[in-house]
Amino acid sequence: MNTVFLIAALGLLVSTAIAMVRVVGGPTVLDRIVGVNVVGAQTTILLILIGYLFDNISMFLDIAIAYAMLNFILAIGVTKFFLRRKSARGGGGGEEH
């Protein structure tokens, strides 16, 4: 069974590498956010698989839950920040930059 987990983890690494293309070369900031979100979702699974490979599932599970939560908060936070910055630049009037 460890072999299957190892293969799955390698597949996840490959897909992370593909998603990184969008993170590095995305035309807009929002593209990069999407890329980072995808990488975060893959990392959650990867952490749990690592937990199995190291025989310490209950420890890595906590890290995975925290990672999923912070990933969600990161997406919303960066989105709001970008929205605010863009609207301030695009003629918000008297707002400071």
Place this chain on the structure above:
Amino acid sequence: MARLVTFFIMLFFWVLISGMFDAFHMTVGALCCLLVTIFSHDLLFYGRPDLSWLRDIGKIMGYFPWLFCQIFLASLEIAYIALHPRMLDIIDPRLVRFRTRLRNTLSRVTLAQSITLTPGTITVNMAGNEFTVYALTQHAAEGLPGEMEERIARALEGD
């Protein structure tokens, strides 16, 4: 009442994630649940202090398997599109607007989340009972809101 229910939900959650049943950890757990209850009980049951949500949860559990099945089928379609060599000929993105007949906020939000979860469609905006949905293909656009709305209406609004 809402506080009591929140406390027991939190206690259940604590037992699930903690897994240590000595006196010290259970005491700490009960204290933590109490703290969260005091701070956040009005977040979890905003505007619904009665027990009507219990019935809703039971009904919505029957909705999830169908949703999961839909998500799986639609994901296969997205996979077909994403791997197709001449992808640009297949996709035809468009904005769709429609009005829903769902009444309360929770069921509308459930509908919006389900639409977003089903590949091929994303909820762009929800203002009142008007949804703006971005659909990837014509086939996905035609399937809106359709059966999903009916099922949610049956599950959450009881008609």
Place this chain on the structure above:
Amino acid sequence: MRELQEEAKLRMPWQDVILQTSVRVLIPFIQLFGLYVVAHGHYSPGGGFQGGVILGAAIILMALVFGLPASKHYISENVNKTLSITGPLVYCGIGALCVLFGGSFLDYSALNKILPLGPIAWRSFGIFLVELGVGIGVMSIMLRIYRVLSSAGTIDQGL
């Protein structure tokens, strides 16, 4: 397309019903998980700092989605200041108490003289208390940094 954009801008782009409803359900669980990480610091990964970060992130999430005034209603500035003093005070207080009872700084077994539980139980309990202090401090100071940075010093509107 164009008028749809205008409409989406007009109707309070910061207040999003879908996001608010989802976040409202999630926040109590995130808080409880943060408390769990603080409380189980000596058995599992994590501890005071990490749990404090998760607790602070829950309230930052609230400030992001409901607006800064709502989060100030939840934890006001005065309470936040008190908490950010309490956290380091608990940490230093435990350490100083150990010195007072004849040990070195943060040598918890010296606390045995207050309440005879045995030095080993006191070590475990002392670590828990210190981590509680660290958690409270990290939470409130993270929240404070977010509030000051997001509103450019004047804590009124936020991101």
Place this chain on the structure above:
Amino acid sequence: MSILSVIVAVLLLLGVFFFIIGAVGIVRFPDFYSRLHAAGKCDALATALSLMAIALFNIRDFDWALFQSWDNLRVSLKIVLIILFVYVASPAATHAITKAAFIVGIEPWEKRKRNR
């Protein structure tokens, strides 16, 4: 190799397959909104499938009659909690990003533009 192992392997590899589809999708699709289709949703499904596989694998030596090894069952339920969390949080994040892009004014790709 029991039947459980086969189910676990199939679910896990299916999840990884959907992850790769999502990654390929966000690289190949022409505009921002269609990239979101690939990203947000294939990932939710792939996460659910992989986590289900792991949860099933975790209760492989759980004895239902004696109700021993309570810890394994607890870990599996915890994994199910992650699935529920992802299914509430992921569409909300996708929706937030979409709405932000919509307000900022990123133009969607349209078919007739290309034909012109």
